[in-house]
């Protein structure tokens with residue numbers, strides 16, 4: 351049995367929700383720097399995995415597996431070895447059908463019982479209600495020596511007999527290596543890695559953040575998210591103004607044509623234009 355260093359929860363600048371400054375390739379480069387063997391890019395509601403990225407990662411000794419952090423009935427769920435079909439999953443019922451069609455995927459509950467601000471999108475009680483859909487529960491990097499935010503997740507994992515997968519929920523590269531999993535598998539294939547995790551053949555590797563790091567990370571995400579929304583709002587408003595400027599009916603009468611035709615029929619009007627029997631009018 352071999353040991354593989356695995357990171358299955360990481361965001362990049364391709365993420366449509368969070369404001370992140372590093373690219374997919376930056377993440378792969380940093381993962382290679384930390385000697386990861388297996389990696390999944392799990393952006394919100396979008397599969398960013400491509401064959402080109404897979405080859406790029408392979409060139410650095412990393413098995414890149416497709417992934418996503420999908421919003422399902424308002425809750426975040428991470429799916430690894432995901433197909434593009436996952437993007438259309440909206441509800442737990444959809445996820446159930448997806449799981450039946452894609453039994454080789456790995457579905458886990460990220461930060462399920464973390465406090466605000468993450469709790470808004472965390473599974474909470476919905477994890478209990480839909481536990482049959484989950485292969486594992488996340489041990490999240492978001493914890494400190496004194497704030498043991500993973501304690502309830504750990505208790506639930508034991509109660510439901512599910513393995514815990516440690517991840518970095520990475521948004522900034524400098525924290526990539528704080529929390530990850532070591533998976534024991536016979537070889538580095540998608541199937542072997544995912545099967546080993548489902549069987550619980552993995553170890554949690556984590557170090558607590560200090561309070562300032564945690565507060566800084568959370569604050570940074572919230573501020574950047576606010577700025578991103580503000581930016582989108584300003585540019586949307588500008589776009590709307592342009593529509594008003596150029597498309598409003600009050601300018602309808604500024605420029606038009608007077609056509610001299612024998613009758614108001616399609617044939618009569620078009621023929622008159624073709625003969626040049628019209629005058630352009632422009633109001634001041």
Ligand SMILES: [Fe+2]
Pocket residue numbers: 359361419460519520
């Ligand atoms: Fe995440």
